[in-house]
Amino acid sequence: MEIRRFNKEGIERFSQFLDTLTTDHPESFPELLLSNEEFSDSVGSNTDILDLINLADKLEAAKVLDGVVNEAGMDSAERDAGFWTWIACYLFRKLCNKSSGKYKPGQRAKWVAEPTNYQRYYRHLLASNWLIYRAHTDDPERTRALLSGPVNTPGEIFEQIASRLELVRSPVIIGLTRLLYWDDEQKKKRKGSGGKGAGSSRRLADILNQYERTWDLFSMQVDELAEMLPSEFDKFM
16 A cells, blocks of 8 residues: 555544544444545555554654655655644554553544644654654664653653653753663663652753753753753762
8 A cells, every 4th residue: 555645634534533432433443544545645655664663662663754754755744744644544553542442542633643733743643753753863862761662652751851842853952861761771761750750751841941041951962951950860860
């Protein structure tokens, strides 16, 4: 099958399907919607690469998606709601959680991309990961604290940092999250990085909000910014 992008009608039809999943009469997955030319246009790549995508690792998945974008020559992928919504539809059955055999899609923003509204766009399970990866192609491993774990499980660090576009695009801020919260030896996030406790990613987001009123955080080096953090973060250093 060709990789495609939904037009307005395709996005609306997929949205209607999602809406039925919260009712007593959920529709079956709209398989034919994916290839129906009335609702979508080809972007020129094949879905074989999507069939092999590792959805258990956000960073690996983002690399594959970046390859799709590059192969298709999409200069405006960041703003292409139809493309990301079609990709989410294609991978829906692999990504969507189930309970008692029924799909539990959660917020529509996880599936239907809204690039003009970043308060919801960052919640899209695929576009958000790709956007972070794309901003750090010079050093993708910098994103590990955010882009670790399954695609359908954003995590606390992701939620706290990805909600602000200027933080997502900053090598300093993303590098700081890796320094603090990623364990290179264990290849996993450090214990205590989530939640509301001392030194957590939520505390980091609050402190960065305070600091940026006084300092130009984005012009600093990672180590320089790390030294400014309160002692509650020492356990992660």
